Amino acid sequence: MKKIAILGSGSGSNMQAIADAIAAGSLEAEIIYVGCDIEGAYIFERAEKFGLPCELIDCHGFKQKFPQEAQAALAQKLKNMGVDLICLAGFMRLVGQPLLDHFPNRILNIHPSLLPAYPGLHAWEQAITDGATESGCTVHYVDAGMDTGEIIAQAKVPVVIGDTAKSLHTRIQEEERKLYPLVVGQVLGS
Ligand code: GRF
Numbered sequence: 001m002k003k004i005a006i007l008g009s010g011s012g013s014n015m016q017a018i019a020d021a022i023a024a025g026s027l028e029a030e031i032i033y034v035g036c037d038i039e040g041a042y043i044f045e046r047a048e049k050f051g052l053p054c055e056l057i058d059c060h061g062f063k064q065k066f067p068q069e070a071q072a073a074l075a076q077k078l079k080n081m082g083v084d085l086i087c088l089a090g091f092m093r094l095v096g097q098p099l100l101d102h103f104p105n106r107i108l109n110i111h112p113s114l115l116p117a118y119p120g121l122h123a124w125e126q127a128i129t130d131g132a133t134e135s136g137c138t139v140h141y142v143d144a145g146m147d148t149g150e151i152i153a154q155a156k157v158p159v160v161i162g163d164t165a166k167s168l169h170t171r172i173q174e175e176e177r178k179l180y181p182l183v184v185g186q187v188l189g190s
């Protein structure tokens with residue numbers, strides 16, 4: 001059974017989608033680690049419901065940076081646990097060399113835009129401001145850049161008249177929760 005680690009910073013709806021797919025038997029894998037860098041984030045509660053203890057990732061007091069030592073410690077831990085694939089699910093820190101070196105082409109991310117359009121924060125707001133007529137989400141391999149790694153799959157949604165940033169984000173997230181488990185299965189070859 002392939003082993004997945006999930007890293008998040010927020011509500012954990014993508015973590016839940018992956019856990020739901022496993023529970024439903026549509027994804028053959030096992031989540032063996034959930035980590036979050038933000039104390040009290042909702043992902044802790046969601047993980048708990050699946051009997052998955054969520055670990056607080058110690059980022060040494062840094063607000064945005066993912067310190068090299070913290071990455072190295074996490075990489076070593078996940079390696080020792082036998083993790084096959086790391087899924088970033090709303091994780092808000094840039095992953096760098098310590099993790100990338102240990103898990104080459106084995107770290108995925110989901111981003112709420114049709115990359116390469118709108119990398120970075122609040123992609124759905126940028127789509128609305130730009131007057132885009134469609135948006136969506138992208139699952140990609142993680143490299144050292146911000147949302148720049150090789151694209152694996154995308155799902156499109158329309159931007160409709162009267163959309164707000166919030167309504168568009170909700171529509172995108174519905175697609176994220178379908179796409180991510182599918183792509184995880186594809187990458188794991190299950
Ligand atoms: C998702 O919209 C994802 O695309 C972005 O962060 C959000 C995380 O949501 N990277 P959740 O924590 O999985 O609910």
